[in-house]
Amino acid sequence: MAVRSADQRQPTPWPRFGSGGLEAPYVRRLVDFMNARLYMADHRALLLLKCMISSDLPGHLQDQASEAILAFRYSMLEAGSDSMTLWTENHQVTAAAAEYLAGQLFPGRIFSNDGRSGARHQRAAQAQLMIWLSDRFRFGFSEWLSSTCLAYDLAALALLIDHAADEALVERAKMVMDIGLLDLALHSFNRRFAPSMGRAHAEQVMHPEAAEIAPIWHSAFGQSPELEIDKLTSLFVAREKYQVPEAIFELATAQPVRRVLSSQGLDVDEVRDELRRHPFHPRSQSLDLIRFWWGQQAITTPETIVDSARAMRVFELQDSRILAPMRRYLKMPNPMLISTLRTLNPITSGKALNRANVQTISTSNYLLSSVQRYQPGGFGDQQHVWHASLRGNIEVFGNHPGSTQLHQENRPPTPSHWVGNGINPDLAQHHNVLLAQYDLRGRKGRFEGPRQELVHIHFPFVLFDQTRLGANWVAGRRGRGYIGILGTHRFELISETELVQRGQRTGYAVLVGDEEEYTSFAFFLEQLKQYRLRLSGDHLTLTSPLGRFDLTWGKDFKVNGHVIDCQYPRYEAPGVQVPRNPDEIEVIGSGHALRLEWGAGIRESTEMLRDSRVYDDID
Known part of the structure; x- marks a missing residue:
């Protein structure tokens, strides 16, 4: 059964060129930012692609935008030294979504940064997106409950759902969108989102009403906010195809006495075994481990340092300005790296996001x-x-x-x-x-x-x-x-x-x-x-x-x-009882249920035939 939404409001439409602030200077700012490859340039790539697909740009602006898209660096595996951190969990999905849509838009064109065709970029990005989505469904978000990172994840997924041609990819993106919004619903209070977070910024924990996630919360569960096209979250606010499942909407808009236990991510030393026995995407190669470890920012830990150094050498990342502190250690033989790391005890090890x-x-x-x-x-x-x-x-x-x-x-x-x-x-x-x-x-x-x-x-x-x-x-x-x-x-x-x-x-x-x-x-x-x-x-x-x-x-x-056992299942909360590393997730609201089955690609919403109250008081 197709997922219906209790929230039948129409999302704010993306503006056409010449309206809603979408003028030539806005497009040129996106182009210039991408060409400079500044931090978060992958976000500008997504916004620029949205303009190219939905805003009917004039010919000269469409040409400038196309040149920027074709010259961009979409992966840490591509050559280039810049300020982009394309390996962290949220940037993995924003960059891969941009690469997929860019390749889909220009399948026969050659992308100048690496000489591959758009079709090859699209295939590579699709493979990485399916793995990223499967990992989030199975393990949760390493950047747990981050009001910033989760907002970026959901914005990228909204754009994929609207414009990706592959139906299987779109359906899996919807399922991970459901999970992200479920986390948002369960850990919110008084229309604000400020739980414990894997990555936080001071202003956003002091003023969660102004956090990056706020317009997504209001668009999904409240009153549709004003569209701010300078923000990546505008892609969610202006979404065209995704509807919030009724069961999640019901959990979000009720404020019962609620206790939520949840587990997100993996410990760094779990990754190797968990990826090897992954039921949908088993993997054991060093590059696959690096993608997951670097997604959780575990670059300089005893478990990862040898593979991290090898990856920097193989993919010529020595010139990355972000990874500069590691350059001096790349000439060390592998056996010395771990002992040197333990001796130095670098503060960068604190970036690693372990299971939460x-x-x-x-x-x-x-x-x-x-x-x-x-x-x-x-x-x-x-x-x-x-x-x-x-x-x-x-x-x-x-x-x-x-x-x-x-x-x-x-x-x-x-x-x-x-x-x-x-x-x-x-x-x-x-x-x-x-x-x-x-x-x-x-x-x-x-x-x-x-x-x-x-x-x-x-x-x-x-x-x-x-x-x-x-x-x-x-x-x-x-x-x-x-x-x-x-x-x-x-x-x-x-x-x-x-x-x-x-x-x-x-x-x-x-x-x-x-x-x-x-x-x-x-x-x-x-x-x-x-x-x-x-x-x-x-x-x-x-x-x-x-x-x-x-x-x-x-x-x-x-x-x-x-x-007291402090090791939690994936979800233990009113309406959601899910073990760690699930293949299936069921959400029960006050009147509707949602079932997500990854292997079969099933995403269905049903209306419950009897009154089923899931909000019991805490013992």
Whole structure:
């Protein structure tokens, strides 16, 4: 059965030339950006292809656009030194989608960067797209729940669905679009998307209402936003063929009491075996491993360094400005690379995106989301390990501010003041309680900047209706939602948005609640003051009127003496129960169901014949 959408609004149409801001200067900016091969030039390629296909460009502009498309570099395997990072997970799909559509548009023309015909580019891109799509269906997104990267993924898929000629490719793209929107639906709060993320930017976690994903959320589940053709997400907003399945729409637009456990991506040391036994695209060649590893940014890890160095030599990537820090090691024999890497302990190892076990709990008044036990003591890069939201655009999160000696020309360096972690905490969540402990004593790494012996919390006091601050605790209320944080060390109020806790070994606990649970903010404060938090060696203990929580660094997380399993299935949530590495995914909404079966290429929506409520209160 064809997938129908509960949202019958027409998406905003893509403008014709001469309207909606689509004028000659806009097209020329896209052409110039592509010709310069700047960071995110692959995004401009997608926008330019949309203009060429849908906007009836004048002849002279069509010619300029064609020249840019035919001269572009679409893959890290093609020759060229520039600022494009075509190997990361989101750029793999944006670049391959551009290459596929470019080849489809010019099948008989020769692409000047590598001398291959458009037809050959199209075939190569199709093969890579099918693998990328299959991996996302099976393993999820390595750049887990990123409000930026997910937005780019969905925009590229929307353009493929609208214009790709291959029906099998289009159908698989729709299925991965469904999964991306399912993640968006399950981890949203109050029409905002700010859960734990694999890659985050400071402004987007502080102001998720203005994040890259925001127009996609509103276009899929809310009111269609204004079309901003300078943004890649306009390709989703102006989509022509994809409709949001009703089951996903129902999950997104309800705000029940919901607990979501989900697993995304693979650990770096899992990749070799998982790709070898992949049921649809088994592979074991070094290049196939490199594509996956580099997609998760695992370039300089002990498991990948030998293959990474070999790939740089074979594909002549020594001149890449982005990979410049690795040049000095390429002349080393392979046996020395791993030992040298371990000795140097480079901060770049923190870029690797390992498997993420994410828990998100939400009600109509709050959200708390975190990634469990994620690489404690290791370097972080852009990973956003925990986040709490209340109504009124209140965003609360904490990290260890990091610094790096590496400076990138394409974006601000990370980790930084509010992005990533200089050193990752050991962190675990159980329903509405989160524990985190930090150990900043680890060995300094190559390229690491000065290490600060403090952690801090973004807490926007001015946005709350009420706040209270003690020596080692803080609490706030917005509407009917509450948040409290207890520290093992004294909190220093640095500004109206920042609290600092100093020390090499520190910890804190986060508690969220609302009137349904605590009846009033006064009662919430009374309960919070009965909590006791203690850090002894590597053991963090929280005792409360409701029970005891124990987090031992790198070992067990216990609640009332019971070990909590922090390894999650792919989905365990109201309406979605899916094991890791699935071949089939079923989504059940309040009135409709969606079934996705990858091997058979089945994507079907059905209307349930009986009232099936999937939103049960949390135990």
